[in-house]
Amino acid sequence: MSNKDNCDYSQTGADESLLELFSKGWESFEELEETSLPFNSTEYQRKVKDAMSDFEKATTVINQIGLFSSNEIIDEISTDSLQYLLLPFFLGKVALKLQQEDRSEVLNIAEVYFKDFLQRCQEYELCEDVKTNVASEGGNTNELAQLMRAAHARNDKIAQFRKKKELEEFVKKMKLAVRNKSVDEEVRREFFIKFLNKSIIDANEELDSIKLEKQMVDMRAMNIAGGNKPNQNFADVAAITNTEQAEHSHRNHHHHQQPKRKPMQPFIITRNSAQKAVFGAGYPSLPVMTVDEFYDQRVRDGVFPDEEKVAKMNRDQAIAAAQDPNEKEDQEKAIEEVQIENDDPEYLERMRRMDEYKDVVRRGDGNRYNRS
Secondary structure: OHHHHHHHHHHHHHHHHHHHHHHHHHHHHHHHHHHHOOOOHHHHHHHHHHHHHHHHHHHHHEEEEEEOOOOOOOHOOOHHHHHHHHHHHHHHHHHHOOOOOOHHHHHHHHHHHHHHHHHHHEEEEEEOOOOOOOHOOOOOOOHHHHHHHHHHHHHHHHHHHHHHHHHHHHHHHHHHHHOOOOOOHHHHHHHHHHHHHHHHHHHHHHHHHHHHHHHHHHHHHHHHHOOOHHHHHOOHHHHHHHHHHHHHHHOOOOOOOOOOOOOOOOOOOOOOEEEEOOOOOOOOOOOOOHHHHHHHHHEEEOOOOOHHHHHHHHHHHHHHHHHHHHHHHHHHHHHHHHHHHHOOOHHHHOOOOOOHHHHHHHOOOOOOOOOO
């Protein structure tokens, strides 16, 4: 067997291993999204670490075989390779599910993954670079300019929401068929492109959430550094959610000191042999819960409103306010046609009352004021 044949064989083996690792990690990620296991349970955290391990190994294989090149465009990437562009996005989503003492480290790692994913998508022209509109406003900070910026931001959010819902519906509908390869290559390629577009929106939303959570972590770190007692609500939640761990730690605190854990480092897909620089360990804070956990606890206590209900109300109001009058009229006509086809009893009763009213009140009878 020649050297070239040896090379081809090793390349094929690497590709098979890569697909197996990626598929296994993807399935684990979806299981984490749908499971009812508690976030802080040992089984849930084990699944999180297993998924991260599979995605990290897949990333290592991609770097070894040089799957992506710096001088290629998205059309030059094979359909089967498109899915691997999702690796940093999946790693960011899974990293946020990790529960450990240094929450700021988790946030920094996830932020690296999401930014790397968006940067790669920008390089392949799947999304535009995020730019501010301050310069275009000419530095004008008057009330009208602020309202204009707020209106643009609101319209952008509504448009992004609609686009995301459409992409989610398509991905959900076609996912099983694409995985089983029961559709042709053109449909599979469209699926991965739309999955990437949906993930771009998700990544931007996650970065906004990370920014807010970092502010909370920083505030808590400053309170601890200043000698202030942490918020009692956080302590109460920690006592409820981590009772067994706290008791175990208290019993063993005076017996031995836990060895210092090695800081996490993100696995980045590289386009050359040089590895990218990564963020180091972040702030020296010890958060006991995430923003989502804190909010959920306050919802259960009745202090905060239910997030899903409020989001649905705001979403419906925003869509109704931004809806074009002609589009709204078309929707009403479509609903009316469906009611007629289905012989909707409420619609038929309303029409009968309208016919009876027209029989009694003729056209123009109510418009005789100041007429001779």
